Amino acid sequence: MSYYKIENLEQYFKHYNKSIREPRKFWSKIASENFTWYQECEKVMEFDMSEAKIKWFVDAKVNIVKNCIDRHLARKGDKTAIIFEPNNPNEEAQHISYNDLYISVSKMSNVLREQGIKKGDRVCIYLPMIPELAISVLACARIGAIHSVVFAGFSASAVEARINDSACKMVITSDGGYRGEKTIDLKGIIDEALTNCPSVEKVLVAKRTNAEINMKEGRDQWLQPLVDEASDNSVAEIMDAEDPLFILYTSGSTGKPKGMVHTTAGYMVYTAYTFKNVFSYEENDVFWCTADIGWITGHSYILYGPLLNGATTVMFEGIPSYPDFSRFWEIIEKHKVTQFYTAPTAVRALAKEKLEYVLKFPLKSLKVIGSVGEPINEEAWHWYNDHVGGKRCPLVDTWWQTETGGILISALAFITPTKPTYASLPLPGIQPILMNEKRNEIEGNQIEGSLCIKFPWPGIARTIWGDHQRYKETYFTAFPGKYFTGDGALRDEVGYYRITGRVDDVVIVSGHNLGTAPIEDAINEHPAVAESAIVGFPHDVKGKALYGFVILKESGEYRDRTNLAKEINQHISDHIGPIAKLDKIQFVSGLPKTRSGKIMRRILRKIAEGDYSNFGDTSTLLNPEIVDEIKEGRL
Ligand code: PRX
Numbered sequence: 001m002s003y004y005k006i007e008n009l010e011q012y013f014k015h016y017n018k019s020i021r022e023p024r025k026f027w028s029k030i031a032s033e034n035f036t037w038y039q040e041c042e043k044v045m046e047f048d049m050s051e052a053k054i055k056w057f058v059d060a061k062v063n064i065v066k067n068c069i070d071r072h073l074a075r076k077g078d079k080t081a082i083i084f085e086p087n088n089p090n091e092e093a094q095h096i097s098y099n100d101l102y103i104s105v106s107k108m109s110n111v112l113r114e115q116g117i118k119k120g121d122r123v124c125i126y127l128p129m130i131p132e133l134a135i136s137v138l139a140c141a142r143i144g145a146i147h148s149v150v151f152a153g154f155s156a157s158a159v160e161a162r163i164n165d166s167a168c169k170m171v172i173t174s175d176g177g178y179r180g181e182k183t184i185d186l187k188g189i190i191d192e193a194l195t196n197c198p199s200v201e202k203v204l205v206a207k208r209t210n211a212e213i214n215m216k217e218g219r220d221q222w223l224q225p226l227v228d229e230a231s232d233n234s235v236a237e238i239m240d241a242e243d244p245l246f247i248l249y250t251s252g253s254t255g256k257p258k259g260m261v262h263t264t265a266g267y268m269v270y271t272a273y274t275f276k277n278v279f280s281y282e283e284n285d286v287f288w289c290t291a292d293i294g295w296i297t298g299h300s301y302i303l304y305g306p307l308l309n310g311a312t313t314v315m316f317e318g319i320p321s322y323p324d325f326s327r328f329w330e331i332i333e334k335h336k337v338t339q340f341y342t343a344p345t346a347v348r349a350l351a352k353e354k355l356e357y358v359l360k361f362p363l364k365s366l367k368v369i370g371s372v373g374e375p376i377n378e379e380a381w382h383w384y385n386d387h388v389g390g391k392r393c394p395l396v397d398t399w400w401q402t403e404t405g406g407i408l409i410s411a412l413a414f415i416t417p418t419k420p421t422y423a424s425l426p427l428p429g430i431q432p433i434l435m436n437e438k439r440n441e442i443e444g445n446q447i448e449g450s451l452c453i454k455f456p457w458p459g460i461a462r463t464i465w466g467d468h469q470r471y472k473e474t475y476f477t478a479f480p481g482k483y484f485t486g487d488g489a490l491r492d493e494v495g496y497y498r499i500t501g502r503v504d505d506v507v508i509v510s511g512h513n514l515g516t517a518p519i520e521d522a523i524n525e526h527p528a529v530a531e532s533a534i535v536g537f538p539h540d541v542k543g544k545a546l547y548g549f550v551i552l553k554e555s556g557e558y559r560d561r562t563n564l565a566k567e568i569n570q571h572i573s574d575h576i577g578p579i580a581k582l583d584k585i586q587f588v589s590g591l592p593k594t595r596s597g598k599i600m601r602r603i604l605r606k607i608a609e610g611d612y613s614n615f616g617d618t619s620t621l622l623n624p625e626i627v628d629e630i631k632e633g634r635l
Contacts, residue, residue: 003428004034006277009415012425019428020455027056027429027458031269035308036071037062038238041265047456049481052472055242056266056458063236064245064268065142068307069105070236072098080312083286083335084131087178087318089327093335096131098310101138104131104227106234108139111226115202117170119144119237122247124168124200126150126159126190128177129317132206132223133293134303136172141245144237148247148259151294152177152184154577156192158257162249166259166465167199172223176209180322187213194219241265247465248296250402251506251515252474259465260402267405268308270459274406274427275305278396279368280413285338286365288314290328290346295512296402297372301341305406320346326357329388333361339413340388341370341398343511344380348541351383358387368413370396373511374543375499381420399423399499401485402513403475405459408432409497422496429457434491435479448490450503452482505601507536507544512579519546519582522575523568528552533591533599534582537608545583547608549630552587561587584608586633590626592618607631 003019003026006012019026024044032040038061046055072079077099084094096104117123123145127133133149140147150162163171171194177184187205191214194200203220205213215222239245245264249257275281287306291297293315306313314335320328328350332340350358369389376384376397385395395418398410408430409423410416416424426432434442434449442449460483464471478484488500502508505516516534523532531551539545550568565585572580592600603615607630618624 002033003030004273004276006412006415006428012412012415012428015428016426020431023429023455027269030273031057031060031265034272035062035067035268041241045456049456049476049483052463052468052476054456054460054462056456057241057269060241060265061238062241062265062268063142063239064264064304064308065105065138066236067268067272068138068304069098069102072310073102076310077102079310081307082131082134083312083314085314085316085318085331085335087180087322089323089330094131101135103232104135105138105142106232107227107230108135109142109234110230110232111204111223112139112143112145112170114226114230115170115204117143117145119239120146120243121170122146122148122166122168124148124150124159124163124171126152126171126173126186127206128152128174128179128184128186128208129292129315130174130177130206130208131315132172132174134315137246137293137299137303142234142236144239144243146244146246148249149294149299150249151292151577152186153294153579155574156189157575158577159189160193160196162257162259163193163197163200165249165257166247168197169199170202170204171200172204172206174206174208175213176211178209178317180319183209183211185211185213187211191216239264242462244462246299248299248402251513251518252470254515255518255521257518258470258474260461261463261465262405262459263462266458266460268304270406270457271300271305272308274459275301275311276309277412277427278398278407278410279339279341279370280415281306281309281311281339283310285367286312286314286335287339287341288316288332288335288337289341290316290320291341291343291372296405297341300406320350324357325350325353326360329358329361329363332363332366336365338365339368339370340366341372343373344371344376345374345510345541345543347371347376347380347384348543351380352541355387363388363390366390366393368396369393370398372398372400374508375501376421377543378420385420394418397421397423399487399497403461404457405461408453408457409499419492419496422492422498424496426497429455431455432489432497433482434489435482439479445491445493445495448488448500450479451485451487451489451497451499452479453485454482456483507534507546509536509544509546509579510542514546514580518576519548519572519580522572522580523548523550525575526568526571528564529568531591533601533604535601535605535608537584537605539583546580547584547586547604548582549586549588549591549604551590586630588626588630590623590629592624592626592630593622594620595622603627604630
């Protein structure tokens with residue numbers, strides 16, 4: 001029996017039980033039967049959750065790009081691997097076949113080698129959603145260089161911090177990027193970031209907007225001439241199962257971003273398996289995930305998951321509102337997309353517009369629709385299900401994280417009955433548990449608690465780059481020996497999970513995971529600011545928006561609060577990126593703090609939500625009078 005594809009609900013339960021009882025057998029069979037290995041593993045797994053040490057497919061030898069591309073060539077070399085849909089609908093879409101991709105990736109990997117990149121070197125990729133982004137990622141993986149893709153909406157100082165954290169040797173960027181009607185000066189941002197990045201030796205620049213840019217002699221080179229010269233014969237590097245494949249930064253509870261490290265074999269097996277089953281991908285389907293490759297969703301479900309399955313995957317450069325709000329639906333129709341995977345924030349934004357934008361298109365090609373990144377509220381769920389899915393496509397609400405590598409809890413299309421706002425059941429291999437405040441597991445159904453996972457799965461991140469201690473403390477100490485997700489969840493009467501949101505200091509804004517600490521650090525660097533605290537509050541499009549409580553320094557020079565609020569937002573934009581801007585800023589004279597000096601955020605959260613009904617126990621507050629002042633916006 002093969003475990004790779006689950007065919008029906010009964011089989012799901014069978015496979016699930018097998019994966020829990022005999023995880024080693026379950027995953028080794030999947031790994032062995034569905035991938036090409038130079039050498040299969042000696043031991044399926046090894047772990048010590050209290051030390052946060054996890055290994056999968058120990059001592060196996062593999063190259064993920066050989067599995068993404070080379071092994072498909074004999075049977076489907078001419079099949080389209082990537083459909084590139086440009087920002088401007090009048091620019092022709094590109095269909096990149098598996099043969100084309102093989103050549104482009106091989107050439108690019110030889111460019112990297114010629115420029116001195118070797119196995120284990122870190123390469124920062126700061127590109128818009130153009131084919132060069134996919135090709136660069138895969139070229140790194142082909143030669144064993146560790147890619148660190150930084151979302152091209154991050155500011156210079158955010159890029160700088162990420163480059164320095166992992167000491168990248170090279171940056172791959174472009175002369176600019178298109179975003180609706182705007183163009184973004186990516187090279188200018190890189191130039192600014194690189195004034196402070198001693199590890200970077202080379203910068204390769206792809207051409208996209210033809211903008212005038214500076215090329216620094218000895219450091220910067222145009223990419224295309226190098227590719228033109230390069231050979232398309234590139235031997236893939238033989239990688240150890242646990243060699244790092246990539247680093248991807250996510251925000252944390254301190255100002256420093258966490259470089260999550262994913263390794264080769266486990267990530268490969270897990271993304272391929274989850275892609276196949278959650279979306280029920282079949283040959284000739286056209287899969288479209290609207291995320292950016294700068295986020296984990298793009299890594300796992302635009303690139304690796306689909307390509308490992310020999311699928312056709314769409315890469316969209318633009319935004320849902322350009323040239324108008326029917327762009328997504330037009331693209332589905334144009335490329336006959338069968339699986340469409342997007343974020344609730346996009347659904348909510350599009351649901352606000354005239355219904356004709358979507359009703360104009362029959363969308364008959366669609367078979368499955370998916371949601372990711374934040375809880376999907378009931379209204380958005382129904383709009384998406386009714387008007388996009390035509391009430392006939394299963395809506396898979398997929399819960400997972402940068403750290404998890406792939407989807408952990410989700411309905412499987414055509415198999416698991418869906419229930420609005422519920423991610424539903426865990427995938428095989430995933431053992432979710434809910435914990436109470438006393439740190440004990442709560443058994444049974446119809447309960448709510450902190451969501452942990454009690455056993456490793458192949459796709460879990462292995463460490464934080466350069467800081468294993470932080471990895472251990474962040475994920476494995478709150479509930480010793482368990483992986484703590486940072487999310488709260490409830491389990492209903494039949495065992496379905498509903499994710500209720502973050503229980504830590506992370507706020508999900510428009511599907512972007514934003515730690516409050518780095519934003520507070522950015523605000524506090526403004527010369528007029530003494531201290532600040534950020535919380536999330538409900539927003540009808542973004543899901544959550546940011547509310548900042550700001551204490552000013554004693555100086556009287558900033559009397560114009562409106563201007564100051566603008567300056568603070570500009571400061572955030574410069575330090576992190578526009579996605580982290582605050583929707584509301586309230587200037588206060590103090591923040592509610594406990595005697596040990598900790599800000600009591602739950603009170604601020606309630607004030608931001610406009611809910612003054614019950615602040616809970618405030619007896620430990622050092623300065624209870626401040627609560628009334630903030631509440632009344634008295635300052
Ligand atoms: O709070 C959960 C939320 O997004 C967080 C992870 O964010 P990130 O690492 O950026 O990865 C996003 C894409 C995988 C989670 O801790 N989240 C993600 N998917 C869902 C979700 N919340 C509710 N329902 C989901 N389907």
